[in-house]
Amino acid sequence: MYEIVARQDLSETTYLLEVAHPQLARAARPGQFVIVLSHEQGERIPLTIADFDGERGTVTLVIQAVGKSTKEMQQLCQVGRSLLAVVGPMGLPTAVNDVRKVVCVGGGLGVAPVFPQLRAHKNNGAYTIGVIGFRNRDLMFWKDKFARYCDDLIICTNDGSEGIAGLVTDGLAAAMKEHDDIDEVIAIGPPIMMKLCAEATRPRSIKTTVSLNPIMVDGTGMCGGCRVSVGGEMKFACVDGPDFDGHDVNFEELINRLRRFDSDEREAMDRWSEQCRLMNDG
Amino acid sequence: MSVKTIRTIPQERTPIPEQQPEVRVANFDEVALGYSTEDALLESERCLICPDPKCIAGCPVQINIPGFIERIHEKDFRGAYDVLTESNLMPAICGRVCPQEEQCEEVCTVGDTLEAVAVGRLERWIGDLAIREGWSNVPYIERNPFKIGIVGSGPAGIACAADLARAGCDVTMYEAFHRPGGVLRYGIPEFRLPNPVIDAEMENLTRLGVKIECNTLVGRLFTLEQMVDEMGFDAVFIGTGAGYPKFMGIPGESLNGVLSANELLTRCNLMGAGDFPNADTPLHLGKRVAVIGSGNTAMDAMRVSKRLGAEKVHCLYRRSRNESPARLEELQHAEEEGIDFHWLTAPVEILGDDDGNVRAVRNIRMELGEPDSSGRRRPVPVEGSEYEFEADMVVYAIGTNANPIMGQTSKIALNKWGYIETDDRLATSLAGVYAGGDIVTGGATVILAMGAGRKAARSIKQYLGIVDTESVYDLDETERGTRRFGIDAGQKNFVRMRFPASQPNGPRS
Numbered sequence: 001m002y003e004i005v006a007r008q009d010l011s012e013t014t015y016l017l018e019v020a021h022p023q024l025a026r027a028a029r030p031g032q033f034v035i036v037l038s039h040e041q042g043e044r045i046p047l048t049i050a051d052f053d054g055e056r057g058t059v060t061l062v063i064q065a066v067g068k069s070t071k072e073m074q075q076l077c078q079v080g081r082s083l084l085a086v087v088g089p090m091g092l093p094t095a096v097n098d099v100r101k102v103v104c105v106g107g108g109l110g111v112a113p114v115f116p117q118l119r120a121h122k123n124n125g126a127y128t129i130g131v132i133g134f135r136n137r138d139l140m141f142w143k144d145k146f147a148r149y150c151d152d153l154i155i156c157t158n159d160g161s162e163g164i165a166g167l168v169t170d171g172l173a174a175a176m177k178e179h180d181d182i183d184e185v186i187a188i189g190p191p192i193m194m195k196l197c198a199e200a201t202r203p204r205s206i207k208t209t210v211s212l213n214p215i216m217v218d219g220t221g222m223c224g225g226c227r228v229s230v231g232g233e234m235k236f237a238c239v240d241g242p243d244f245d246g247h248d249v250n251f252e253e254l255i256n257r258l259r260r261f262d263s264d265e266r267e268a269m270d271r272w273s274e275q276c277r278l279m280n281d282g
Numbered sequence: 283m284s285v286k287t288i289r290t291i292p293q294e295r296t297p298i299p300e301q302q303p304e305v306r307v308a309n310f311d312e313v314a315l316g317y318s319t320e321d322a323l324l325e326s327e328r329c330l331i332c333p334d335p336k337c338i339a340g341c342p343v344q345i346n347i348p349g350f351i352e353r354i355h356e357k358d359f360r361g362a363y364d365v366l367t368e369s370n371l372m373p374a375i376c377g378r379v380c381p382q383e384e385q386c387e388e389v390c391t392v393g394d395t396l397e398a399v400a401v402g403r404l405e406r407w408i409g410d411l412a413i414r415e416g417w418s419n420v421p422y423i424e425r426n427p428f429k430i431g432i433v434g435s436g437p438a439g440i441a442c443a444a445d446l447a448r449a450g451c452d453v454t455m456y457e458a459f460h461r462p463g464g465v466l467r468y469g470i471p472e473f474r475l476p477n478p479v480i481d482a483e484m485e486n487l488t489r490l491g492v493k494i495e496c497n498t499l500v501g502r503l504f505t506l507e508q509m510v511d512e513m514g515f516d517a518v519f520i521g522t523g524a525g526y527p528k529f530m531g532i533p534g535e536s537l538n539g540v541l542s543a544n545e546l547l548t549r550c551n552l553m554g555a556g557d558f559p560n561a562d563t564p565l566h567l568g569k570r571v572a573v574i575g576s577g578n579t580a581m582d583a584m585r586v587s588k589r590l591g592a593e594k595v596h597c598l599y600r601r602s603r604n605e606s607p608a609r610l611e612e613l614q615h616a617e618e619e620g621i622d623f624h625w626l627t628a629p630v631e632i633l634g635d636d637d638g639n640v641r642a643v644r645n646i647r648m649e650l651g652e653p654d655s656s657g658r659r660r661p662v663p664v665e666g667s668e669y670e671f672e673a674d675m676v677v678y679a680i681g682t683n684a685n686p687i688m689g690q691t692s693k694i695a696l697n698k699w700g701y702i703e704t705d706d707r708l709a710t711s712l713a714g715v716y717a718g719g720d721i722v723t724g725g726a727t728v729i730l731a732m733g734a735g736r737k738a739a740r741s742i743k744q745y746l747g748i749v750d751t752e753s754v755y756d757l758d759e760t761e762r763g764t765r766r767f768g769i770d771a772g773q774k775n776f777v778r779m780r781f782p783a784s785q786p787n788g789p790r791s
Contacts, residue, residue, distance in 0.1 A: 027503050037460055043553065043562040044460075069562050085460040087497040092690065217553065217563075220458050220499060221685045222468075222525040223545035224678075229536060234529060239686055253536045256638035260538045264564035271559050 001082035005058060010141040013065045014109065016050070017077055021086055022057030030116035031094030031211060031243050034059065035219045037085035038073050045069055046216055048113030048188070048242070049089060059086070062112035062141075068268040090219045091242045094209070096120045099183045101127040103175050105197055107168045107189030108133065111142060113211060114188040115149075122149040129175045129182075130154065133168035133189075137161035152178075169196045182206050187246060191255050198246030208246035212237045215260055229253050286330050288395050295397035296325040303618040307588050310472045310556070313615055314378075317407040326354040328392055329399045336389040337401060342733030343441070345369040347386055347401055354404060363412045366405060367419045370732070371444040371490075372483040374413055375466060377406025378475050380729040381609050413482040420489045426450040428746050431515040432492075433500045433688075436464020437728045438521030438719030440487060441735030442742075447490040449739075449748050451516075455487075456498040459552065465523060466728065468552040469544070469579070471586050474612075501691035510714050517714045517742045520702060521735055524682040524720035530574070534632025539568060539640035543575070543583040543679035556590050565590070568675025572596040572643050574629055576606040580679035581616045587677070588619055595621050596673065600628040600648050600661040626650070626661065630668065632676050644670045681725050688721070699724070707741040708734065716742055 006018035024034070033048045051060035065074040077083070094117050102121045106114035111132045122128045130150035134140045135158045147153050154171040155163030164171060168189065176182065184207045187197035194210040201208045214237050216226035221239035228237050231248035235241060299315040300306075306313050317325065329351040337347040346365050353362035366373045382388075382402035390398035412418070428451045432439040435457035447453045461467055463480050488494065500506070500522075509515045527542035529535050546565065554561035571587040573580050576599035584595045597616070599606060602625045606613055617623070626648040633642040647667035650659035684700035695703040695711035701724060702717040704710050710717050718734030720726055 023503055032502075041554065041561045043564075068559075085497045087458060087460070087499055087503075089502050090499060217545060217548050218459065218468075220525070220687065222523075222527070223548055224527040224529070224542040225545045227529075227536065234531070234535070236526070239526070239690070250536075257536065257538060259638070261564045261566055264558065264566050268559045268562065268564070 001084065002086040003082045004077055004079055007077065007079050010062065011139045013074075014062065014139070014141070015065070015074055015077070016060060016062050016112075016141075018058045018060050019083060019086055020058055022054075024086065024088060025052045025057050025059050026054045028052040028059060028089040028116075029093030030096065030120040032089035032091050033113075033213070033219070033242060034061070034086055034088030034090060035216075036061070036083050036087075038069070038076060039084050042084065043069050044085070044217055044219070046090070046213060046219055046238075048211060048213060050112035050115060052116065060112075062109065064109045067265050068272045071269075072272065087219070090238055092240070094120070094186075094243050096124050096126075099124070099126050101129070101179060101182050101184075103129045103131060103172060103179075103182055103185045105131040105168050105172055105185060105187040105189070105193075106133070107187075107193040108135075110187070110189030110193070110211075111146075114186060115142065115145065117186050117188075118146065119149045126183075127151050129179065131156065131168050131171035131175060133157070133171060134162070135159070167196075168193060169200055172197055172200055176200070176204070176206075184209060185246075186211075191251050191258065194246060194249075195251035198249070198251075202247055209243050210246040210249060211242045212244060212249065212254060213242065214254060214257055228257075286327070288330070288392065291328045291330065291392070291396075292324055293396055295328070295400055296321045296403075298400070298403050303615075303620070306473065307585075307619050310589055312476055313473050316410055317403055322354055322404055322407045323357070325400050325404055326351050328396075329355070330391055332391050336391065337386040337399075340386040340389040341369075342385065342729045343369045343736055345386075345405070350408065351399065351401070351404055354408065359408065359411055360415075360417060362408050363417055364419060366408055371486050372409070372440065372732075373405045374409025374479045375475060375483050376729055376732070377402050377404075377409050378479070379466075379470060379727075380405075381727055383610065385729070409483070410479075413479065418486050418489055420486075421448060423448060423491065424450050425452070426746075426748060428452065428516040428748070429514055430454070430742065431500075431509045431513070431518045432456065432521065433506075433518065434464055434521040434523060434719075434721075435462035435494060435496075436521060436523050436719065436731065437466065438523075438731035438735040438738075439464065439519065440484070441732035442519045442521060442716075442718070442739045443492045443735075444487055444490060445736055445739035446519075446742060447487070447492045449743055451746075451748075453491070454493045454495060456500050457494065457496045458499045460496050461552065462494050462496060464521075468548040469582070470728075471547065471551055471582050473585065473589070474582070499687070501687040506688065506692040506694060506712060506715055510712070515714075516746055517716065518712075519735070519738050519742065520688060520710070520715065520717035520721060521719045521731065521738075522685060522688065522721045523731075524701075524725050525685045526683040527678060528681050528683055529678055530629070530680065532629060532631055534634055534640070537632055537634040537640045537676075538638055539566075539674055540632060540676045541678070543573070543579045543677050544682070546583050546677055547579070547586065550586050550590070556586075567592055568640070568673065570594040570596070570671075570673045571675040571677060572598055572629070572671075572673040573677045573679055574598045575679035575681070576601075576608055576613075576623075577679060577681070578608050578612055580677075581608045581612040583677045583679050584616055584621050585619055587675070588621065592675075596643075596671065597621055597623045598627050598629055598643070598645060599623070599625055601658065602626055602650060605658050628661070628663070629676075633670070640674050640676055641672065642670045643673045643676060644668055682720070684724070685721065707744075708738040709741060709745075714745065 104118040133156035226237040229250035350365040387398040432455040549555035553563035555565035648661035651662040654660040719731035
């Protein structure tokens, strides 16, 4: 059992959990992910590690309540409670060497997992540009945390309530206009956002790394559910990734495969909402 | 007792009661119900107790087969269990899943003339009886100072852990999943191997003092090198299994509805997807399921699909029934359950609908040509024979490639296919690290993995300078039961050890 030692509600649907796991906190590297399982009947959920602290012995996960499992976790995962399983770190760590100027783009939930990569590049001496996007100012989190590790920080909100009005692709465009010596762009967020970032950098052939989070079960290469097409080859995101060259990823296929259990997820969600309603009425 | 001969023993192999096909396709209860005491006694009469038994050598873990069957015949059932557990901690599991027909039963002397003695069924019967009676053989264990790490809690790891724990080592077994058992748990369905049987026999392992740590991905949480250099393990055994499912590279494999048998079975067996939405893990089973491959995993995937309500389940295999790698018993069970076999058929394309879901499979018929490197006749496509059938789920059960994690995270030497390289003692290129099972050989069987685990345990004992008591078990009948140093020499329960002159994790020589 893995105890939740801190929790922060970043918005109505986004919550942060800090989980005690000293061994994992020491082993984790930027770009890696964990699989969590909240209870015996639960499902194994892959989550990119948003932060890790070897001294405190904790890993930080930022979770968006989108389906039955993550909404249920939002209710259950209070400080002092425990998760049944937290296993990792999984996947190949991000390579951080030899990059002099890097743009780290985080859209929505991608803001959290891009942070360890930003910090690693900064600590490695790179010039770091952060581009983070939210729908509006109320949903914004970790501004100060990013500012601490960014030489430039561009915040984008859809409604312009903070930073520039627009999407992270607009922020990325601004950064690319300002800097003609970008070595690498790291983009993490919804697949469509990562695809648009990759398209934005393609004309200038800027190396663009994306972190994929497809559906998986074990996270150890055993089930093959997370297979993605990269440069026309089949790869398993859990052991061959999760980082891939964004210019080579077949995003249409990824987006389609993420819809694989849509109807089941709706069914589980409806049933759970109904149960919650009955419990509240009772 | 009168001497048994081939003419005096019961001529017919005692049948095992089974659930009827039309009943069992609607449940996950066991198909083969197991012998009654009468069945077991009758079948035990058929063993000739050969003076030079070939069956023992036919068993990957060298169970004293005539020994335990003779005990059954004498109605000394506990004695039979004791004989079995000298070599195998898990008779209820092995009695169910071993391919006895190509091991002990294949070389059975009775089998030369009549049907072979049903060794597997008798082994299972004793194993089940032990579980019911609560028997377990926890021997006297004299502790030694050696600490052993086992990577993977599947059959290879279990067998290795058991032998080393019995030799007195402090054994910790690591599992990446949240429940132990490896392929026994996630791979083999309940109707062939019920979870309570796995639980009961795994319990024997913890009784021997083996510590099981789940949710631990070795390689990534800590490396093999860290285990040996920093964590104080004197030796490590890797039994992670092969686990990286193969696909064919034909068009349409990324459509929704295409998955590996590993994924289907894990979702059902480990995660309870058959009980969705009571369990949170979905499967989204198709109505018309096509399974590619004809091995035991394919049979399991098809029969699980059938039980979960698939209306039509097809099996596509490019060779003929004769070449099918599945156990005959599994194949027959699948046939009885109404699986639609397409022999000499290979898929060439998976066709999708506008939403990116599978809608059909296009196949080509094959014929058998000249023998290939495996000695089997090579299937050759028949030109112009392509045809389609409707399917909304396609399951790949054509084997696995090597899992890359150990190679990615350590300097351990791999062969050109990515499997871990070992010498004939199962030692790897890292001092003190041994490996066995599918991660060395590629996909095989539970019992071969157990055999490899035991072999590695012997090598590790040699490496650490533990004087093995193996010789004690090889004593002939007249010496059996004599007491040495106050301990029954017939029991595998005592180890004399010496402390090696050099450090245990020093260089092998």
